[in-house]
Amino acid sequence: MxxxxxxxxISTPDLDRFIATYQQWFGFEPAGEGDWQPGNARIDAMVGxxxxxxxxxxxxxxxxxxxVFEYATHDPQTVRPRMCDYGITHLCFYCDDxxxxxxxxxxxxxxxxxxxxxxxxxWATYGRDHDGNVIELLQIVDRExxxxxxxxxxxxxxxxx
Numbered sequence: 563m564x565x566x567x568x569x570x571x572i573s574t575p576d577l578d579r580f581i582a583t584y585q586q587w588f589g590f591e592p593a594g595e596g597d598w599q600p601g602n603a604r605i606d607a608m609v610g611x612x613x614x615x616x617x618x619x620x621x622x623x624x625x626x627x628x629x630v631f632e633y634a635t636h637d638p639q640t641v642r643p644r645m646c647d648y649g650i651t652h653l654c655f656y657c658d659d660x661x662x663x664x665x666x667x668x669x670x671x672x673x674x675x676x677x678x679x680x681x682x683x684x685w686a687t688y689g690r691d692h693d694g695n696v697i698e699l700l701q702i703v704d705r706e707x708x709x710x711x712x713x714x715x716x717x718x719x720x721x722x723x
Contacts, residue, residue, distance in 0.1 A: 569620065569627035570653065574693050575640070577617050577632035583692055587670055588655060590621040590628065600635065611636055628653075642694045652688065652696035656711045660685050660701035672697070683707040 574580040584590040598605050600613040615634040620627055645651050657663045660678045664687060668674060674689035683704035689697050702710040 569629045570650075571629040571631065572693075572695060573631045573633060573638060575632065575638065577619060577630060579692060580630050580632075581619055581621065584621055584623075584628070584630075587667055587672060587691070588623060590623040593620040593622040593627065595619040640694065645688075645696065652698050654698040654700050657699050657701045660687070660699050663699055667699075684709070 572580075581590075581592065585592075595618065597617040598615060600615050602614070606612055606614055613635060616631045617634070618629060618631045620629050622628075643649065643651065655663075664674065664678050667689070672689045672691065674687055676687055678685045678687040678699065678701070680686055684700060684702050684707070686698055686700045689699070691697055704710065705712070707713065
């Protein structure tokens with residue numbers, strides 16, 4: 563039985579820069595790191611690449627883990643999907659003061675599409691990190707909304723239940 567989401571993975575051309583940026587911009591903390599060299603048949607089978615090699619780090623912030631890879635083989639390409647393209651389109655970070663976070667991140671070099679705005683229960687904006695990954699900042703202003711951060715918490719399912 564699937565009991566929850568453990569992590570989201572991202573590939574980057576510069577692992578050290580990614581870690582530093584996500585620590586400074588978003589408050590992530592290192593939770594582990596490692597690497598593998600070509601010839602690791604098990605990992606090659608998992609990732610679907612032959613003779614792969616990479617460094618990786620696991621970062622943690624609140625209820626989210628990000629696993630970040632810097633591949634040393636296979637000529638990785640930069641891809642900047644549009645929001646309408648299929649697949650995972652963005653990461654959303656929940657804010658308790660979206661306007662302060664917007665100004666702070668803009669001052670650190672994050673590029674946004676527009677200032678935060680919205681109607682009703684939420685305010686949001688989209689921007690991009692140094693690698694072009696789309697980042698949404700979100701603040702739910704109606705604490706009774708079923709999407710409010712506190713209301714998203716559910717007990718972890720126990721195996722066999």
